[in-house]
Amino acid sequence: MSGMDWIAIGTLADIPLRGARCVNTPQGRIGVFRTAEEQVFAIEDHCPHKGGPLSQGIVHGASVTCPLHNWVFSLETGKAQGADEGSVRTIPLKVEDGRLFIALDVLASKAA
């Protein structure tokens, strides 16, 4: 495999506004988020604190609050906000005509 390999995961309409869905991959679960401003982000669905599923948190602005202990992460950078330190991996994502693609290539190379 070489270069960016974009894999279709569904459509924008599959994700509730200000919500998230998850995608299973061999390297673990990914959370795909849709913000109020119609931005879409994909991050690893695993909180660096104690492994909370971030895709189950409340989405506000371009951030999500972890459902287990309320850490807040930027969906753009994957970095924890405020006093907490840590970050999650961000996954390249493209929206084309309402269809969503993630770049699994990156995942594969990281996992290797």
Add this chain to the structure above:
Amino acid sequence: MTERLVIIGNGMAPGRMLEYLLEAAPGRYQVTIFNAEPRVNYDRIMLSPVLSGEKGYEEIIIHGDGWYIKHGITLYKGHRIVAIDRAAKTVTSDHGVTEPYDKLVIATGSVPFIIPVPGNDMAGVLSYRDLDDVNAMLLAAQSRAKAIVIGGGLLGLEAAAGLQSRGMDVTVLHVMPTLMERQLDPAAGYLLQKAVEARGIKVMTKANTKAIVGHGKVEGVELDDGTIIPATLVVMAVGIRPNAAIAKDAGIDTNRGIVVDHGMRTSDPDILALGECAEVGGQVYGLVAPLYEMARVAAAHLAGDETAGFVHSDTPTKLKVTGIDLYSLGDFADGDDREEIVLRDAAAGIYKRLVLRDNRVIGTVLYGETGDGAWFNDLKKKQTDISEMRDTLIFGQAYQGGSPLDPMAAVAALADDAEICGCNGVCKGKITDTIAERGLTSLDDVRAHTKASASCGSCTGLVEQLMTLTLGDSYNPAAVQPMCKCTDLGHDDVRRLIKAKGLKTIPEVMQELQWKTSCGCAKCRPALNYYLVCDWPDEYADDYQSRFINERVHANIQKDGTYSVVPRMWGGVTNANELRAIADVVDKFEIPLVKVTGGQRIDMLGIRKEDLPAVWSDLGKAGFVSGHAYAKGLRTVKTCVGSDWCRFGTQDSTGLGIRIEKFMWGSWTPAKLKMAVSGCPRNCAEATCKDVGVICVDSGFEIHFAGAAGLDIKGTEVLGLVKSEDEALEVIVALTQMYREQGRYLERIYKWAKRVGVAEIKRQVLDDAEKRKAYYERFVFSQKFAQVDPWSERVSGKDKHEFRPMASVGFAEAAE
């Protein structure tokens, strides 16, 4: 022997008089009151917030029914006194009650002036004086049609703002060239008009009403020049006249009002008069501050102190329309002997004017920024020579003596006798001393003990600053704690404004209340979602994206991302079928742990999210519904075995618990709500540490509430004893609804009760049958929309997306 004191009228003046009297001479009089209005004493000043929706009637009651009972006072509601027989020393009401007196107090207030034009008695013409007027206006406002307010004074503008915020299209007709001309100079009047118009209210000045036109019902107002302005509601707010008729009929001296001396005595030595109906020193009054001074004097005389005398003082005028700040005091007419200092800041919409004579302040008009009103008032009252600070005077107190522009410093610098609360004439020293002497720590305490900020509330900020000054860091004005970093508003303000402005979606709340973030945060969104669910049960569409995961998927998330499922076991009772169904589900889905909870039911832990709908489907077939173990809502109702089995049981505690749970399940509350019913005071269901508990006794059901056994441990408070199960249910439901409507999100019932006071809650849900019924009915109404089993909804496909991954990708490639 106790003397008989009879009072005609139950308005703000005699109410205050009684407070003074009960303190000065408790037990001296046996008091009887006749009130033409069919209700207790309430804060008439606050009718405008009721009209606009910022407050409810319950919130403006000064003395509830319980107060009269406590003080042994007989109150005849809805009785108008039609005759005073001074020879026989009796009064007689329109319902034929005749009551003898030793001392009589006349406090009949004022009657609104109705301009004598044709059509003024048509249906749809109202005045603005009491709660009935407000209710009539609210009814008319439902039409969202056109309204005309005649009169651009304080009352008229408050009525106009209220009607407008209720959705009416309002025009104010004012006969003079500028609004509120008796309190404001033309410049301020002009700014006020612009502000009123900016809210969408039309203003016509120099508008002289010729007739009210219509056929049996108002259709419009005709002006002098023949113009007809259409409207279906006309509110006349053109002034008031002292209500002196019955005194006059009885041969008591009257002029404009009932003439009294400085001790509030009328021409009959056994009859006193006070309030707006009284004329003292040739003056009649229409604001509460001087009426409260009359109340003080009248009470002193009734208590035997003949030396007390009424002292006139000017009272500042403030308009109670949210967003419009104006303050006016004293004399501001032009004159040869007068000088003025004016400050205008057009960009900021500020106008200030001081009128001076001999270097002393005699009048003040402030518009747009009124914080220095109290200070100017103080300079005026003390007749301070201002020549030294003349150049900076208009900039206010903070500029004097080089002190920094810090509001706290300004308050600190006020003299001890500076007036803080205009309505109640309370000065700074009284407030700070009372705080120190009585160890007061909350605003409500300060209100209760000093009366400061207890009437129109416009000095609340100052009072809070004084509290901070006196108590230092230990005073934390909880009232102004913002909900979260997205807003400066506290929970109570947000709840109030949601109702007042009729806000019905989260984006609407954020827009109208000027949220600082685009779509809130994980703190405010769930709170707003709850407030909207609670306030508009039939209209609001629950926003699942604003709920925590547990409430979104109706199960409790666990540390490893799996879920637990707790079905309802009504009152903790189960049977073989249910247990079998649970056992089957546990086997089928290989559920790792089954545990009996502290809430008398069974918890299945470690279920994969994807399996939840299937688990619920199987449980549903056995008749189970969600136990809401995850909800800020009704959780369990624990019970004991009660009279059916237990040798000590006095009532069917199990049955009542089940009945309560079946009636109330599904309701959302500010925080979780747990209940229990015990069959006797041995209390095996642990009812006395629950949010709501019932202890059955031989004579009935003792209702408890405000207990806690979590982070805090607290025994319950007793709400009261009722005789039947039906009554118990009604009281519990009403209590819950009151909490639902007032609680702050995540505030357990015991914290809410501490905030509003156990006595107040008792008054509303136990003593006041009408209010209880109204709460009960609002709860029942909202249950129509809430009592839907979320599990079966999801089994039938709702929110499918929550329970399945969007996609599974990459496995083929990754496979070796």
